[in-house]
Amino acid sequence: MSGHFWLTDEQMGRLRPFFPKCRGKPRVDDRRVLSGIIYVKKNGLQWKDAPAAYGPAKTLYNRFVCWSRMGVFAKIFVELAQPGANGATIMIDSTHVKAHRTAASLFKRGTRPRAIGRTKGGLNSKLHMVCDGLGRPLTFFLSPGQMSDAKGAAALLSTLPCAKVLLADKGYDADWLREALEIAACIPARRGRKNPARHDRKLYKQRHRIENLFARLKDWRRIATRYDRCGELFLSAICIAATVLFWL
Structure with a gap:
């Protein structure tokens, strides 16, 4: 063994x-x-x-x-994933997951959601995730690959944990998103904006932790490449990986 x-x-x-x-x-x-x-x-x-x-x-x-x-694996993740001492800061980002040919058919069969879309990189899904200040996942959802970062953030607004500041990259620089947030936003402005918002550059350097989170999740080969046709099965695989890596 x-x-x-x-x-x-x-x-x-x-x-x-x-x-x-x-x-x-x-x-x-x-x-x-x-x-x-x-x-x-x-x-x-x-x-x-x-x-x-x-x-x-x-x-x-x-x-x-x-x-x-x-919903057993999802329940395990939800119950164990609780912000720690550094819960004043949360981060949001997304990453693409390549769909293997066994899961990549765009034709929907049955009523179960697939969450597979087409982008320039081919057929894939997009994982939108929120983590705490230590880079541990708190909540996430899966969407077709063509969904923008801002729209993914809108879907997560109601599930954001209590915090003082949200870190995000330029893909989340939208006036409506800043106004919808009930906490401070540390988001660098996109190039060419007429009235760019300021952000704390020193605090923003911590955002590498959510990138490290995605890297660790994708060390699991069935997370880096999606083989499951049903979205709920792939989400369960992510719940298992996130729980084992960060919360056990």
């Missing part, structure tokens, strides 16, 4: 309160199955290529899909 990923007893203790209750036949070992799901997502494997140490691949896939659609 050398090189395999295993959740520790302490990590399982934090996760177990959010698991669905067993009804009838006892569930297969939660630690083994969840560790297997994390291993597959981190290393970009097909489900059938999961190591035998984690049990049948079908069990891993069924547990991931079932709990994703039940």
